[in-house]
Amino acid sequence: MSQAARSTKRRGGGSYVCNACGARLPKWSGQCPDCGSWNTVIEVSEHPEAPRRGGGYAGAPSAVESLEAVSAARESRRGSGIGELDRVLGGGLVAGSVVLLGGDPGIGKSTLLLQACAALGAAEPVLYVTGEESPQQVSLRAQRLGLARTGIRLLAETSIERILPTAEHERPAVMVVDSIQTLFSEELTSAPGSVSQVRETAAQLVRFAKQSGTCVFLVGHVTKEGALAGPRVLEHMVDTVIYFEGEAGSQFRLVRSVKNRFGAVNELGVFAMTDRGLREVKNPSAIFLSRHDEPVPGSVVMVTREGTRPLLIEVQALVDESPLANPRRVALGLDQNRLSMLLAVLHRHGGVGMFDRDVFVNVVGGVRIGETAADLAVLCAVVSSHRDRPLPLDLVVFGEVGLSGEVRPVPNGLDRLREAAKHGLRRAILPEKNCPKQGVEGLDLVPVRVVQEALDAL
Numbered sequence: 001m002s003q004a005a006r007s008t009k010r011r012g013g014g015s016y017v018c019n020a021c022g023a024r025l026p027k028w029s030g031q032c033p034d035c036g037s038w039n040t041v042i043e044v045s046e047h048p049e050a051p052r053r054g055g056g057y058a059g060a061p062s063a064v065e066s067l068e069a070v071s072a073a074r075e076s077r078r079g080s081g082i083g084e085l086d087r088v089l090g091g092g093l094v095a096g097s098v099v100l101l102g103g104d105p106g107i108g109k110s111t112l113l114l115q116a117c118a119a120l121g122a123a124e125p126v127l128y129v130t131g132e133e134s135p136q137q138v139s140l141r142a143q144r145l146g147l148a149r150t151g152i153r154l155l156a157e158t159s160i161e162r163i164l165p166t167a168e169h170e171r172p173a174v175m176v177v178d179s180i181q182t183l184f185s186e187e188l189t190s191a192p193g194s195v196s197q198v199r200e201t202a203a204q205l206v207r208f209a210k211q212s213g214t215c216v217f218l219v220g221h222v223t224k225e226g227a228l229a230g231p232r233v234l235e236h237m238v239d240t241v242i243y244f245e246g247e248a249g250s251q252f253r254l255v256r257s258v259k260n261r262f263g264a265v266n267e268l269g270v271f272a273m274t275d276r277g278l279r280e281v282k283n284p285s286a287i288f289l290s291r292h293d294e295p296v297p298g299s300v301v302m303v304t305r306e307g308t309r310p311l312l313i314e315v316q317a318l319v320d321e322s323p324l325a326n327p328r329r330v331a332l333g334l335d336q337n338r339l340s341m342l343l344a345v346l347h348r349h350g351g352v353g354m355f356d357r358d359v360f361v362n363v364v365g366g367v368r369i370g371e372t373a374a375d376l377a378v379l380c381a382v383v384s385s386h387r388d389r390p391l392p393l394d395l396v397v398f399g400e401v402g403l404s405g406e407v408r409p410v411p412n413g414l415d416r417l418r419e420a421a422k423h424g425l426r427r428a429i430l431p432e433k434n435c436p437k438q439g440v441e442g443l444d445l446v447p448v449r450v451v452q453e454a455l456d457a458l
Contacts, residue, residue, distance in 0.1 A: 017044050017195045022231035035232075044190040075262060078173070078215075081119020084271060084280045085112065087309075088242055088255050090263015093174065095213040097262060098206050100180075100235065102220040102228045103244025108253055109219050111277050112244075113176045114142060120174055121151025127172035131158040131182030145277040158192065160185050160201045164208055172214055177205065179219040181229060198230040206237050235259065246273075247366035252287060253278060254367065257307070266370075267307030285312035285423055288365040295393055298385030301425065302377035302398045303416035304369050310412070310419040312396070314364040315374060317381035322358040333363025334374060342401060346379050349405030350451045352386065373410040375401035376429070376454055383455060391458065394426040399434070405451045409433035417443055429457050 016025040018041050023034040031038050077092030086092045089099065103109050110133075117126045130138055135154045142149050153170055157163050160183050167175055177183065183201040184192040191197070202218065209216040218238065221229040228235060235241050241259040246252060255269040270284040281287060289301065289312055298317040303310050322328065331339040339361055347353040361378055363369055376399035384391050398416060400408040410416075413434030420428060421442045428440075432447035439445060448454045 015044060016041050019195055019230070020232070022195050022199065022233055042194065044194055044196055078120075078124075080116045082112070082116055082278075082280065084269030085116060085255065087307075088257045088267045088269040089240060090257075090260050090267070093215045094239070094262045095173075095215060096210050097240060098209050098216045098218065098238040099240040099242065100218045100220050100228070100238040101242050101244065102222050104222060104246075107244045107246055108271070108273055108278055109244055110178055111141070111145065112255075112271070113178070113217055113219065114138070115145065115147060115277050117152050117174065117176060118142065118147035118149070122148065124151075124173035125153065125170065126151060127153045127155060127167060127170050127175045129155045129157060129163055129167075129175065129177045131156075131177070132179060147277075158182050158184060160204050164204060167208065167214070168212065171212070174215045174217070176217045177219065179221060180205075180234075181221050193230075195231045198234060202234055202237055245366070245368070250366055252281070252365060264307050268309060268311070284309075285419065288313050288367060289423075292393065295390030297388050297390045298381050300377050300381045300384065300391050301396045301420075302374055303396060303420055304367075304371060304373060304398075305412055305416065310416050311367075312419060312423055312425075313367055313369065313374075315377045315381050316362045316364060317378065317385045318360040319354065319357050319382060319386040320360075322356055324358075327354065327356060328358045328360075330358075330360045332361070333366070333368050334361055334378065335370075338372075338375075339378065341403070342375055342378055343382070345401055345403060345405060345451060346382065350379070350383070350455055352383055352455075354382070354386070357386065371410070372400040372408075373398045373416075375399065376407060376431075376451075379451065380429070380454065380458060383458065389458075392427065394424065395429070396420040396425045396427070397429045397454075399429075399431040399448070399454075401451060407431045407448050407450060407454060414440070417445075429454055 016028050018032040018035060020037040020040040021032060021035040023032060025041060029041050032040055075094045077094055079092045080086055101109055117128055120126050135156050138154060155166055180198060180202055181193040184197050185200045188196050188200060205216055223229050239261045242255055242257045245254040245256060251273045253271040253273055257265050257267045259265060270281040271278040272281055300315055302313055302315055304313050329336060329340050343354050343359060359382060377397040379401065380397050398410060400410055402408055409431040413430065414436055417428060417440045421440050427444045429446045429448060432449050435445050435447040446457045448457060
């Protein structure tokens with residue numbers, strides 16, 4: 001067979017696609033050249049694209065209108081019956097929106113959506129499309145959780161060509177698809193869960209949601225790294241992306257929004273997993289504080305901000321002698337590189353070195369802190385553990401630390417102080433520029449400008 005014939009056969013039979021980013025490759029490779037992921041290139045067999053008719057643009061031009069002439073009325077929302085879920089979604093469900101929910105296996109994705117369907121089914125039609133479980137399994141879960149099963153329509157199907165006509169006939173206000181990796185289109189020959197199948201079925205569901213006004217929930221699998229499985233374009237196609245987070249063995253679950261076209265991102269909803277399903281936690285600050293009976297070294301309370309909600313979080317540090325030539329730096333819930341940077345600042349501008357010490361830092365409750373307001377609290381906890389001197393139980397610390405040793409202000413400082421005062425804290429070490437002139441009732445404020453001032457205040 002000639003080289004041209006082999007090339008033609010290769011183009012007609014199949015191609016290689018990266019399962020992480022969706023890039024097409026001419027041949028198999030161990031590493032994707034576009035995104036750098038390893039062992040994600042798979043062979044897919046698809047129908048060749050139909051040739052385009054005509055050589056140029058055909059048809060009437062599309063209508064163009066002025067932005068100021070477009071109505072800017074606020075979108076109407078409906079409550080899901082779960083307050084913490086509404087908070088993450090930006091206030092409730094929006095007609096025609098597509099929400100992608102991802103999380104580890106068994107963390108509670110199906111349980112949360114089934115509870116929302118039970119709350120919505122009493123007033124509006126709801127369609128639950130199950131591709132991983134049988135209708136009997138879904139019914140048993142609803143019975144075990146004590147949910148009302150009236151108003152929920154079940155469809156056990158994985159073919160998108162059969163799901164969409166059924167949904168058009170049922171006309172549901174909310175449709176749940178569990179999960180997007182189990183669906184397939186009969187027009188493609190690749191297996192369900194492949195890049196092409198996920199992209200095609202998601203595109204058809206998004207088109208259906210926009211045309212019918214149905215709010216569609218898509219359950220997505222995650223990889224071992226914690227990212228949503230499938231092509232990255234999946235997150236761009238949907239309106240909202242929320243992640244289910246939680247530590248193994250912990251009863252608390254966190255629902256975090258990382259993309260939302262109808263509300264603020266990085267909103268956080270807190271749930272507790274019980275034998276009756278997921279229960280909302282109205283006061284999440286209380287569950288993230290250990291409330292020791294007596295002060296202990298290496299523990300300090302800080303105020304972080306998740307979306308529009310300030311949260312009291314306990315930061316713990318353990319400093320110990322290291323038997324290794326290169327001492328360990330372990331950070332759980334924080335960026336490990338930032339911890340190394342803060343320890344360098346502590347030595348250079350605070351006079352406290354950790355050359356022969358292992359440093360372990362943990363954020364209680366499995367929360368991940370991505371903002372810089374935890375810098376000053378981490379340094380205070382590390383110094384407290386290093387000197388074996390406990391900090392007061394009623395102390396709260398927050399602030400960003402720069403490389404020159406300055407303590408920088410953080411956003412929404414007044415809201416953080418009010419949250420601390422509401423939970424009975426009495427003393428606050430904070431950046432000088434975050435200190436309100438009128439003060440906060442019940443709080444003794446200690447403004448600092450540099451790291452050394454904060455250490456002296458301890």
